[in-house]
Amino acid sequence: MGEILVLVDHADGVVRKTAMELLTIARRLGEPAAVFVGTGYERAKDTLAAYGAQKVYLLEQPELTEYLVAPQADALAQLAERAQPAAILLTSNSDGKEIAGRLAIKLGSGLVTDAVDVVAGDDGAPVATQSVFAGNYSVQAKVTHGTPIITVKPNAATPEPAAAQPVEEKVGVTISEAAKGARVVERAPRTQTGRPDLTEAAVVVSGGRGVGSAENFTVVEGLADALGGAVGASRAAVDSGWYPHAYQVGQTGKTVSPQLYVAAGISGAIQHRAGMQTSRTIVVVNKDPEAPIFEMADFGVVGDLHKVLPQATEEITRRKG
Amino acid sequence: MNIVVCVKYVPDATADRTFDPADRTVDRVNVPGVLSELDEHAIEAALQLAESGDAEVTALTVGPAGASDAIKKALQMGVDKGVHVTDDAIHGSDAPATSLVLAKALTKLDETSPVDLVLCGMASTDGGMSVVPAMLAERLGRPQVTFAGSLELSDDRGTLTIRRDGEAATETVEATLPAVVSVTDQANEPRYPSFKGIMAAKKKPVETWSLADLGVAASEVGLAVAWSTVESYAQRPPRQKGTVVTDDGDGGRQLVAFLAEQKFV
Ligand SMILES: Cc1cc2nc3c(=O)[nH]c(=O)nc-3n(C[C@H](O)[C@H](O)[C@H](O)COP(=O)(O)OP(=O)(O)OC[C@H]3O[C@@H](n4cnc5c(N)ncnc54)[C@H](O)[C@@H]3O)c2cc1C
Ligand SMILES: Nc1ncnc2c1ncn2[C@@H]1O[C@H](COP(=O)(O)O)[C@@H](O)[C@H]1O
Numbered sequence: 001m002g003e004i005l006v007l008v009d010h011a012d013g014v015v016r017k018t019a020m021e022l023l024t025i026a027r028r029l030g031e032p033a034a035v036f037v038g039t040g041y042e043r044a045k046d047t048l049a050a051y052g053a054q055k056v057y058l059l060e061q062p063e064l065t066e067y068l069v070a071p072q073a074d075a076l077a078q079l080a081e082r083a084q085p086a087a088i089l090l091t092s093n094s095d096g097k098e099i100a101g102r103l104a105i106k107l108g109s110g111l112v113t114d115a116v117d118v119v120a121g122d123d124g125a126p127v128a129t130q131s132v133f134a135g136n137y138s139v140q141a142k143v144t145h146g147t148p149i150i151t152v153k154p155n156a157a158t159p160e161p162a163a164a165q166p167v168e169e170k171v172g173v174t175i176s177e178a179a180k181g182a183r184v185v186e187r188a189p190r191t192q193t194g195r196p197d198l199t200e201a202a203v204v205v206s207g208g209r210g211v212g213s214a215e216n217f218t219v220v221e222g223l224a225d226a227l228g229g230a231v232g233a234s235r236a237a238v239d240s241g242w243y244p245h246a247y248q249v250g251q252t253g254k255t256v257s258p259q260l261y262v263a264a265g266i267s268g269a270i271q272h273r274a275g276m277q278t279s280r281t282i283v284v285v286n287k288d289p290e291a292p293i294f295e296m297a298d299f300g301v302v303g304d305l306h307k308v309l310p311q312a313t314e315e316i317t318r319r320k321g
Numbered sequence: 322m323n324i325v326v327c328v329k330y331v332p333d334a335t336a337d338r339t340f341d342p343a344d345r346t347v348d349r350v351n352v353p354g355v356l357s358e359l360d361e362h363a364i365e366a367a368l369q370l371a372e373s374g375d376a377e378v379t380a381l382t383v384g385p386a387g388a389s390d391a392i393k394k395a396l397q398m399g400v401d402k403g404v405h406v407t408d409d410a411i412h413g414s415d416a417p418a419t420s421l422v423l424a425k426a427l428t429k430l431d432e433t434s435p436v437d438l439v440l441c442g443m444a445s446t447d448g449g450m451s452v453v454p455a456m457l458a459e460r461l462g463r464p465q466v467t468f469a470g471s472l473e474l475s476d477d478r479g480t481l482t483i484r485r486d487g488e489a490a491t492e493t494v495e496a497t498l499p500a501v502v503s504v505t506d507q508a509n510e511p512r513y514p515s516f517k518g519i520m521a522a523k524k525k526p527v528e529t530w531s532l533a534d535l536g537v538a539a540s541e542v543g544l545a546v547a548w549s550t551v552e553s554y555a556q557r558p559p560r561q562k563g564t565v566v567t568d569d570g571d572g573g574r575q576l577v578a579f580l581a582e583q584k585f586v
Contacts, residue, residue, distance in 0.1 A: 011489045068465060068494050069455070093488050094451065094468050101452030102459040104417055110548025111416070113450045127552065133338040133447075138555050145548035181464025181500065185482075186493040203585065227585060235506075245470070245507055246486050252359070252443065252506045260585050270334055281583055282560070283576065289565070296560045299579040303568025311573025316586050319577065 002086025003055065004030040005079065007072070007099065008048065009091040013040020015047045017200040018091040020159035022152055023051040025118050027162060029126050030086045033057060034166070035079060037072055038065045052162035057083075058170045063180070069095055070179035073102035078173045080107055080147055087126050089118075092151035093199075100151050109146025116156050116257070116278060126150055134251070134270045135277030154199040155257040190246055196230045198247060203229030203260045204279070206249055208272075209236040210265020210286065210305055217243055219309040220264060226316040232256065232276075234266045250275035264305040268293025285309065322376045322437040322478055322498075324367045325430060327423055327457075328360040328395055330388035331447040338447070344544055345551040346413045347447055349385055356391040360442035361398070361511035366472060366504045367440050368399045368512070374478060377401050379430065383411060383422045389527070396522035397514035403527040404430065410532055413544025416448070420456035422542060425535040427461060437478075441503040443468055454503040464496035470507040 004026035009016045019034075026032035033055040034048045041058055048056055057079060064071045076099065080088060088103070090096040092114050104111040115128035126148050130139045143149065198204065205227065207220035217231070224231045233243035235250060249256055251271040261279035266272060268291060276282070277296070284297040285305045294300045301308050332338045332352040341348045367378045380395035382388045383406045392403035406426050414422070430436055439461075441454040451468075458465030466472075469483035481502065482495050514522070532539055540546065566575050580586045 009488075068467070068492075070458070070465060073459070094485075095488065097451050098455040098465070098467060101416070101450075101455035102465075104452075104548070105420070105456050105459045108548075111452070112549050113452060131557070132449075132554075134334065136338070136557055137340070138557050140552040140554070141549055142552055143549045145546075178462045181458075182466050182494050182496040184492050185495045187487070187490040188493075189490045227580075251446070251449070260580070260583075281585075283579070284565075285572075285576070289567070294565055295562060297565065298560075298563035299576065300563065300565035301568050301572040301576050302565060303572040308568055308572045308576065311571070312576045312580075313573075315574045315577040316580075319581065319586055 002030045003033045003083050005076065005083065005085045005088045006032055006034050007076065007088070007090045007096065008034050008036045008044065009093070009096070010036070010038070010040065010044055012038070013043030015044045016197070017159065018152070018154045020047065020051045021154070021157045022089045022091065023048070023053055024157045024160045025152060026089055027052050028118070029120050031055070033083065033085070035059065035076065037075065049164055049166050050161050051159060052164045053166040054164055056166045056168045058168060059173060060170070061172065061175070063175050066184060067180050068182040068184060069098045070102060070181065071175045073099045073106060074175050074179050075173040076103050077106040079171060085147060087148040087150065090149070090151045092153045096151050100149050104149050107146055109149050110143035111149040111151070112141045112143060113151045115150050115152045118150055118152060118156070131278055134274035153255060153257065195224060196228070198230045198232055199254050199256055201230035201256070202258050203227045204232050204249070204256050204258045205229050205262040205264065206232035206234065206266060207237055207243070207264050208234035208266030209240070211237060211242060214242040216306065219306060222313045223262065223309050226313045227260070229260070234272050263293055264309055266293055267291050268296065322374070323434050324370060324376050324438045324440060325379045325381050325427060325436050326360070326363050326367045326395065326400065326440045327453070328364065328380050328382050328391050329357045329442070329445045330354050330382060330384045330391040331357045331445055334446050340551070340554050344413060345554060346544060349387070354387050354390060356394040357442055357446045359444055359446055359506060362504050362506050362508050363440040363442045364395050364398050364400060365509045365511040369509065370474065379404060381423065381426055381430070382406070383419055383426070385412070392527055393522060394514070396525045397518045398512060399518055402525055404530060405527060406530045406535065408532040408539070410539035410543050413547060414542045415547040415549055416450055416452050416456060417548055418542040418546070420453050420460055422532070422535065422537060423453070424457055424460040425537050426530065427457070429535060435499070437498045439463070439501045441501065443503050443505045454501055458501040461501065464500040466494055466496045466500050467503040469502055469504045472502065472504065472508065
């Protein structure tokens with residue numbers, strides 16, 4: 001079985017859940033080989049081993065992360081030439097997709113983005129499932145030329161541990177001058193909310209224009225906290241300046257696929273649905289019984305979110321005792 | 322300066338978008354098409370740069386005959402001229418092939434008058450891959466400055482600074498021109514074509530190029546040589562509509578009862 005390169009998504013060694021999902025998927029396709037770029041490997045080491053990495057390629061040159069994505073595409077291309085992997089998996093976020101795009105051109109390989117599932121086909125090659133046209137269609141896609149490059153959305157698989165003792169290999173790569181064209185001059189880390197990451201969370205509670213103000217978002221946050229979930233927002237709420245853009249759910253925000261999605265004061269425009277349609281259970285609170293979002297609700301309450309949400313929060317707290 | 326905006330003609334998101342059953346490509350014929358809404362933000366960014374200094378703005382599209390509508394809309398918004406690359410052989414092209422055609426067209430434009438800035442949307446609203454700008458940067462060997470939520474040119478118009486929402490941080494990225502840039506819907510509020518703009522658009526030049534004009538062989542693009550393929554597609558069954566209750570004072574508690582039943586509480 002061939003190696004499956006997995007580009008590890010992490011923040012200074014804190015491995016994101018998507019990396020565990022990718023390693024889990026990689027095991028269906030071949031032998032997982034984690035590609036760790038940047039600093040903090042000591043922190044990541046145990047997790048990568050626990051989720052079945054047979055090999056870890058360590059790429060620690062500082063230039064790899066000083067510039068926007070291009071050097072990482074250089075690095076993966078050189079690694080791929082050497083390791084001749086059977087497939088390359090990356091996380092489907094902005095960085096991952098762009099690295100994949102550049103890599104596809106460098107290797108002359110096809111790519112599939114935004115996979116919500118990946119399995120081995122009859123010939124062993126990966127078959128990816130995508131959710132397209134705002135989630136109205138499900139598509140099975142395959143790479144037919146070169147090394148399959150696939151970007152996988154968060155929550156596409158349940159991470160399954162499978163302890164391994166990875167062989168570590170430090171790798172030096174040549175970074176082209178062309179790749180150094182766009183320099184990251186500043187990184188302002190987002191303030192930690194203490195809540196789970198939006199794209200990884202099992203529960204997401206989102207607020208829309210119906211929330212009415214930035215202050216009122218505390219009722220959304222209250223329910224999210226009672227459920228141990230993340231907070232999301234519609235574009236209308238973001239555009240109004242009530243909640244930061246990083247928390248926007250939808251076509252031009254984050255795609256989420258949690259076990260439970262609560263939409264409060266959100267009408268359900270197609271662009272919003274595109275970002276949450278694959279949620280397992282959907283709960284809606286909206287004062288307009290005609291709001292299109294009710295069409296997709298497993299459970300809906302027609303009512304004022306300013307009353308319903310706080311009552312629900314209180315009731316959860318009461319039940320927890 | 323010379324700015325080229327890449328704009329895509331896509332099936333309207335508010336129509337019933339589907340596939341062509343014959344070859345499983347996106348149906349671009351029977352579904353009404355429009356200029357991809359997200360590309361309007363790239364056009365707006367270009368127009369604002371042109372207004373704050375001297376610049377000529379060209380809209381470039383690769384697509385079927387109908388894609389001239391996307392150029393038309395760009396011209397109505399205020400773009401100076403248009404280039405439409407169209408050829409039957411392009412049908413079914415994947416992102417790598419599309420980026421090849423765009424790169425060749427940009428190189429041809431660059432030979433006539435150097436292109437300082439290539440502006441793209443953050444994603445097309447049909448495929449939504451967000452990879453074409455990165456592929457273009459790779460093919461052209463130019464700096465990639467993508468997902469700009471805001472962008473600024475230095476006074477001498479030689480350096481570009483953008484802010485982008487990264488996964489864990491807000492990043493500030495700097496590059497020297499020429500560069501390939503993509504902007505998000507956070508970057509600006511696209512203008513509507515004015516009556517004057519609509520009239521003026523009729524007189525603006527639009528060139529139509531074929532693959533031969535770009536020196537691209539028909540065998541390099543299209544469905545037959547695509548590097549990835551759609552094996553099958555299926556409409557997702559509509560979600561089962563669940564229970565809807567009206568809040569009579571205990572809607573919150575009813576909601577929690579449902580959550581408890583589903584083991585979320
Ligand atoms: C290219 C493009 C990309 C886009 N991308 C996104 C995206 O990524 N994400 C996104 O969300 N949108 C996106 N949009 C915008 C989208 O089209 C909608 O405009 C937006 O989702 C509406 O947000 P909303 O539902 O919060 O507001 P509205 O549509 O105004 O709905 C507000 C709802 O709140 C209800 N309400 C009001 N008061 C209360 C109350 N007190 N209690 C309960 N309910 C109440 C109302 O009945 C109404 O249904 C995009 C649009 C375009 C053109
Ligand atoms: N056929 C095309 N013609 C012109 N520009 C395109 C085309 N396809 C993609 N683009 C540009 O690339 C961006 C991202 O597209 P995509 O990678 O398909 O999501 C779009 O917003 C356009 O600016």
